Amino acid sequence: MKHSYISHLYCPKCENTYGTREQYQLCACGSPLLVDYDLDEVAKNVTPDELPSREPTLWRYHELLPVEEESNVVSLGEGMTPLTPFSELGGNMGVENLYMKDEGLIPTGSFKARGAAVGVSKAKEVGVKELAMPTNGNAGAAWGLYAARAGMESTIVMPDDAPKITRSEVALSGANLYLVNGLISDAGKIVGRAVKDYNLYDASTLKEPYRIEGKKTMGLEIAEQLNWIMPDVILYPTGGGVGLIGIYKALKELKALGWVKGKLPRLVAVQSTGCAPIVKAWEEGKRESEYWNDSETLAFGINVPKALGDFLVLDAIYDTNGCAVAVDDKSMVKEQERIANMEGSFICPEGAATFVAVRKLRQNGWIGADETVVALNTGAGIKYPDTVQVRPEILEKDDAIVKVDEGLAK
Amino acid sequence: MKHSYISHLYCPKCENTYGTREQYQLCACGSPLLVDYDLDEVAKNVTPDELPSREPTLWRYHELLPVEEESNVVSLGEGMTPLTPFSELGGNMGVENLYMKDEGLIPTGSFKARGAAVGVSKAKEVGVKELAMPTNGNAGAAWGLYAARAGMESTIVMPDDAPKITRSEVALSGANLYLVNGLISDAGKIVGRAVKDYNLYDASTLKEPYRIEGKKTMGLEIAEQLNWIMPDVILYPTGGGVGLIGIYKALKELKALGWVKGKLPRLVAVQSTGCAPIVKAWEEGKRESEYWNDSETLAFGINVPKALGDFLVLDAIYDTNGCAVAVDDKSMVKEQERIANMEGSFICPEGAATFVAVRKLRQNGWIGADETVVALNTGAGIKYPDTVQVRPEILEKDDAIVKVDEGLAK
Numbered sequence: 001m002k003h004s005y006i007s008h009l010y011c012p013k014c015e016n017t018y019g020t021r022e023q024y025q026l027c028a029c030g031s032p033l034l035v036d037y038d039l040d041e042v043a044k045n046v047t048p049d050e051l052p053s054r055e056p057t058l059w060r061y062h063e064l065l066p067v068e069e070e071s072n073v074v075s076l077g078e079g080m081t082p083l084t085p086f087s088e089l090g091g092n093m094g095v096e097n098l099y100m101k102d103e104g105l106i107p108t109g110s111f112k113a114r115g116a117a118v119g120v121s122k123a124k125e126v127g128v129k130e131l132a133m134p135t136n137g138n139a140g141a142a143w144g145l146y147a148a149r150a151g152m153e154s155t156i157v158m159p160d161d162a163p164k165i166t167r168s169e170v171a172l173s174g175a176n177l178y179l180v181n182g183l184i185s186d187a188g189k190i191v192g193r194a195v196k197d198y199n200l201y202d203a204s205t206l207k208e209p210y211r212i213e214g215k216k217t218m219g220l221e222i223a224e225q226l227n228w229i230m231p232d233v234i235l236y237p238t239g240g241g242v243g244l245i246g247i248y249k250a251l252k253e254l255k256a257l258g259w260v261k262g263k264l265p266r267l268v269a270v271q272s273t274g275c276a277p278i279v280k281a282w283e284e285g286k287r288e289s290e291y292w293n294d295s296e297t298l299a300f301g302i303n304v305p306k307a308l309g310d311f312l313v314l315d316a317i318y319d320t321n322g323c324a325v326a327v328d329d330k331s332m333v334k335e336q337e338r339i340a341n342m343e344g345s346f347i348c349p350e351g352a353a354t355f356v357a358v359r360k361l362r363q364n365g366w367i368g369a370d371e372t373v374v375a376l377n378t379g380a381g382i383k384y385p386d387t388v389q390v391r392p393e394i395l396e397k398d399d400a401i402v403k404v405d406e407g408l409a410k
Numbered sequence: 411m412k413h414s415y416i417s418h419l420y421c422p423k424c425e426n427t428y429g430t431r432e433q434y435q436l437c438a439c440g441s442p443l444l445v446d447y448d449l450d451e452v453a454k455n456v457t458p459d460e461l462p463s464r465e466p467t468l469w470r471y472h473e474l475l476p477v478e479e480e481s482n483v484v485s486l487g488e489g490m491t492p493l494t495p496f497s498e499l500g501g502n503m504g505v506e507n508l509y510m511k512d513e514g515l516i517p518t519g520s521f522k523a524r525g526a527a528v529g530v531s532k533a534k535e536v537g538v539k540e541l542a543m544p545t546n547g548n549a550g551a552a553w554g555l556y557a558a559r560a561g562m563e564s565t566i567v568m569p570d571d572a573p574k575i576t577r578s579e580v581a582l583s584g585a586n587l588y589l590v591n592g593l594i595s596d597a598g599k600i601v602g603r604a605v606k607d608y609n610l611y612d613a614s615t616l617k618e619p620y621r622i623e624g625k626k627t628m629g630l631e632i633a634e635q636l637n638w639i640m641p642d643v644i645l646y647p648t649g650g651g652v653g654l655i656g657i658y659k660a661l662k663e664l665k666a667l668g669w670v671k672g673k674l675p676r677l678v679a680v681q682s683t684g685c686a687p688i689v690k691a692w693e694e695g696k697r698e699s700e701y702w703n704d705s706e707t708l709a710f711g712i713n714v715p716k717a718l719g720d721f722l723v724l725d726a727i728y729d730t731n732g733c734a735v736a737v738d739d740k741s742m743v744k745e746q747e748r749i750a751n752m753e754g755s756f757i758c759p760e761g762a763a764t765f766v767a768v769r770k771l772r773q774n775g776w777i778g779a780d781e782t783v784v785a786l787n788t789g790a791g792i793k794y795p796d797t798v799q800v801r802p803e804i805l806e807k808d809d810a811i812v813k814v815d816e817g818l819a820k
Contacts, residue, residue: 077492
């Protein structure tokens with residue numbers, strides 16, 4: 001029994017292949033590299049019924065992850081986040097079987113921890129001593145902290161207006177933190193130069209092959225949590241798009257293994273009307289997106305004007321008969337409040353965007369009333385406290401509460 | 411097979427007993443009430459080896475929890491938080507087997523979710539329509555959100571200077587939120603009056619019997635995660651003390667069941683030097699604490715000048731040959747940074763306090779080098795972002811990173 005059944009890296013554009021024990025970034029042709037596994041051997045050696053008794057982290061799927069020596073695993077207990085039924089919100093929307101996959105319950109409070117855990121572990125395995133990356137905040141927090149746990153140096157560049165909490169996380173990790181008076185694309189240029197100047201490992205989105213393998217585990221978990229019966233629709237807030245690409249990859253691998261059957265879920269990329277390059281490309285039937293000028297949205301994590309992996313996101317949408325939807329910031333904030341109020345969960349605006357999209361797609365009939373729908377909440381609401389405006393009544397010590405609302409009597 | 415083997419409520423002071431299907435608050439004698447179970451029946455019907463395949467939430471221990479009908483469970487997927495090895499920090503302190511139980515990875519980002527999940531579920535079961543409570547922030551956030559999920563009204567009063575994020579959480583839940591220009595004890599008085607005036611269910615610490623049952627699951631999980639071999643020492647940041655009381659209760663129940671053997675771990679209550687009533691009482695060999703005047707600490711969650719359950723905390727310490735330790739705010743902040751840097755985890759100041767205490771107790775020999783030590787981190791660091799001061803370098807778009815530190819070359 002091997003810890004990992006990784007076989008090789010391959011380029012989805014030019015089909016070149018690479019080994020798994022050296023440091024690689026992009027393919028020589030400029031495309032991101034993907035990881036392949038010996039799925040026949042996995043199918044022979046593992047069955048889904050041994051999974052329930054494994055530890056409740058993403059490492060329960062280690063055969064389908066790229067880390068070859070268990071001792072290289074860098075873990076903070078990430079994964080197996082809840083798949084929570086949202087019956088009341090679902091009723092409100094007319095979607096009977098609505099679930100939230102809650103990526104707020106993971107180290108560093110966002111789904112970025114998955115990519116960082118697997119990416120840093122594999123970086124350790126191939127001998128990386130220092131990495132660098134640009135970030136809108138959450139990825140930097142995750143990679144900075146996991147790098148710290150691995151004893152690895154990191155250099156992280158983020159826009160000056162990225163969420164303040166993520167800045168604290170990166171700084172506390174001991175990373176070399178720089179702010180840039182610009183967008184993530186500007187941070188990316190600075191990182192690109194530093195990578196060359198100082199020969200660093202570039203951990204930017206899709207510039208190393210392993211982050212996507214971590215994100216993939218969201219798809220594996222959703223399938224396991226639904227007892228290997230695939231949902232009809234999965235919605236994902238899409239910036240760089242790695243989450244969606246990862247889920248798509250996971251479901252295809254599970255199908256190849258024979259662990260799930262039938263049609264793949266329709267995958268939906270959800271963006272903000274203030275930054276919707278994938279939506280535009282999909283509407284125009286294109287296979288790649290164009291740079292979105294003057295992008296702006298309070299959902300900071302999906303403010304990505306042009307994703308390196310846009311073609312992979314669009315492939316996933318086309319292949320599964322999915323779609324792409326843009327929603328506005330005002331609707332996100334309203335849905336965020338409704339979810340707290342109805343379901344008791346304080347989710348991030350990006351996550352709220354996926355529920356706005358469910359609402360829209362149900363209204364226009366794209367989602368049926370009896371379909372099983374999984375919406376991804378990519379992070380904890382507490383990471384973006386400023387999206388909530390609060391003006392409570394202030395009492396003095398000897399004051400009493402005076403209730404006038406008739407709904408408040410027991 | 412019953413869902414719960416709860417038998418009755420009892421008073422640890424006057425030994426009066428009560429039923430489990432009505433709404434009770436304190437005992438007629440003024441003491442908190444505790445929950446008892448028919449442990450013989452549990453032992454007959456459940457064995458620890460069936461647990462690993464159950465869902466990774468605190469509800470895996472449903473036989474030892476008070477909710478009698480499964481349909482009353484109000485859950486956001488809480489529990490089975492990681493027990494993470496802290497080898498590097500442990501090495502730094504001279505404690506070989508050091509673990510962190512990470513209560514940051516739970517809905518609402520703090521251990522308060524456990525008490526709220528079980529407390530609100532049982533409140534629903536006994537017909538509560540509206541609850542009220544004072545809070546230093548995290549408990550209010552948890553109870554507000556779980557009450558929202560249960561469709562229950564809530565009234566929550568917190569000090570004006572409680573963490574702002576918790577204020578947003580409560581407001582977003584739709585709770586009736588009030589701030590008070592004072593301490594949690596002032597908030598408590600206002601709640602007490604509202605409870606009488608409007609006939610509300612008082613969900614204040616230990617004024618209802620079930621919150622402690624939720625907290626108890628931390629002890630159950632620690633035992634299961636260590637394969638039913640008890641650690642030597644468990645340290646808990648102690649404000650109201652319910653976490654520590656709960657862990658103690660859990661371990662005694664596990665012993666009665668025969669699932670664990672040997673001596674109970676030595677329980678350590680950790681407080682701030684700015685608010686250390688339990689430490690003072692323990693140092694003086696007393697069974698109850700005195701009100702701590704002018705309390706002040708940045709670890710807001712343990713700023714409790716006089717806990718209703720102080721005698722239960724002290725009992726737990728004396729019974730297990732534990733101790734009580736006060737640590738200063740400056741050391742907490744320093745340890746918080748060291749933990750992020752060495753272990754990659756951004757924990758809350760209260761959690762950091764427990765590690766300062768480990769360091770102290772190792773230095774004075776109270777903890778041995780080869781003992782297994784579990785320190786509780788009660789919440790995510792991202793809930794208290796203001797404890798971290800960050801002043802990173804700001805770059806313009808065309809700037810380059812200039813590295814001078816020799817440690818930064820690959």
